[in-house]
Amino acid sequence: MTNCAAITLPDPSPRSYFTPLRRLHDELHNDLVPCVVLLSFLQTKAFDRVWHAGLVYKLYSLQVPDRLIRIIQNFLSNRHFTFRHERTHSIRRFIRAGVPQGSALSPLLYSAYTNDIPRPTSGVQLALFADDTALFFRSRTRRSIFRHLPRAIDELGQWFRKWRIEVNPDKSAAIQFKYSKNRSKLVVDWNAPNLKMLNARIPWQRSYKYLARLGAMLGRKSKLSRRNKHTLYKMCIRTVMTYACPVFAHATLKALYRLQVIQNKFCRAATDGHWCVRNSILHRDLELPAFSKYMKDASKRFFDIAGSHPNALLRAAVDYQPPPPTHFIRRPRNVLIDPPDALTAAVDSLDDVNDTHD
Numbered sequence: 001m002t003n004c005a006a007i008t009l010p011d012p013s014p015r016s017y018f019t020p021l022r023r024l025h026d027e028l029h030n031d032l033v034p035c036v037v038l039l040s041f042l043q044t045k046a047f048d049r050v051w052h053a054g055l056v057y058k059l060y061s062l063q064v065p066d067r068l069i070r071i072i073q074n075f076l077s078n079r080h081f082t083f084r085h086e087r088t089h090s091i092r093r094f095i096r097a098g099v100p101q102g103s104a105l106s107p108l109l110y111s112a113y114t115n116d117i118p119r120p121t122s123g124v125q126l127a128l129f130a131d132d133t134a135l136f137f138r139s140r141t142r143r144s145i146f147r148h149l150p151r152a153i154d155e156l157g158q159w160f161r162k163w164r165i166e167v168n169p170d171k172s173a174a175i176q177f178k179y180s181k182n183r184s185k186l187v188v189d190w191n192a193p194n195l196k197m198l199n200a201r202i203p204w205q206r207s208y209k210y211l212a213r214l215g216a217m218l219g220r221k222s223k224l225s226r227r228n229k230h231t232l233y234k235m236c237i238r239t240v241m242t243y244a245c246p247v248f249a250h251a252t253l254k255a256l257y258r259l260q261v262i263q264n265k266f267c268r269a270a271t272d273g274h275w276c277v278r279n280s281i282l283h284r285d286l287e288l289p290a291f292s293k294y295m296k297d298a299s300k301r302f303f304d305i306a307g308s309h310p311n312a313l314l315r316a317a318v319d320y321q322p323p324p325p326t327h328f329i330r331r332p333r334n335v336l337i338d339p340p341d342a343l344t345a346a347v348d349s350l351d352d353v354n355d356t357h358d
Helices: 014-028 052-061 066-076 106-113 142-162 226-241 253-271 279-286 291-307 312-318 342-357
Strands: 035-043 125-129 132-139 167-178 195-197 200-202
Touching (some): 035 142, 035 195, 052 066, 142 195, 167 195, 167 200, 226 253, 253 279, 291 312
Antiparallel strands (some): 035 132, 035 167, 195 200
């Protein structure tokens, strides 16, 4: 299989998907290139639209043994479905496309079906994640970006049409990343041209929504118990802020401090703590690790799993020596050798004092 498809093979742990995300992050986060445009495409009912004849053809192209292909054909054929409403059932209908969802074999078959997705020839980068497809291109000039991207979109669109893969235009988006010392209020340049996939316009992501629905539930006047607030924060807030954190855990302390401030505010609001109570005491009472410690532990688990993964591409992606702490470049493995932050050290000292008194 091609490299881009091989990294999407299923794994019992979702952390196996952090490696392609880290590769995408490294491509985008380049201060020397001021403008990056990323296009994200979501396939419509990807597992339900797999063309059986096309899948068999691709299995033969991958030199899968004939006996296994016959077993897979029997696995996919002679399936039917009925619709039930209360006590009424519809007539049987045969399922003529798709792979069974919930089966351990289905993700492998889908990876084989999308294995020959064309790699852009115009310097545009391709990234895959499950049924999501992304194209991104970086350049110093906007003219170069919008000259190469439409060509790559057309190549990808022709492949989608050939293999009967539908793209959901409502869930596709074009995002612009700009690196500049002068911040602009415009998320997307006002004169950015429209991009199309299969004659459907790809909308620009021009705004971001902020819903603050949990503020009243986690605030000082909330009637929820401290335990429920603690659970809500860990399940609904921290999971979002730390998603794929092995990718960005090595960021500068100034950038990560903003996330720690959010957790500090939660701790003070959830406990109705006075302004003079130290953050270390609040974290100890709520049994919450500091943000940097939480991400460091998550990164260690990720590298341990990826380092022993059967996929050679995953093992190679994490097999490197991090730069020394004094180097101006940091990589994700640097977080494993970083010393504890001040908040973690303060919480540990409080725990040591309690253990001494006990």
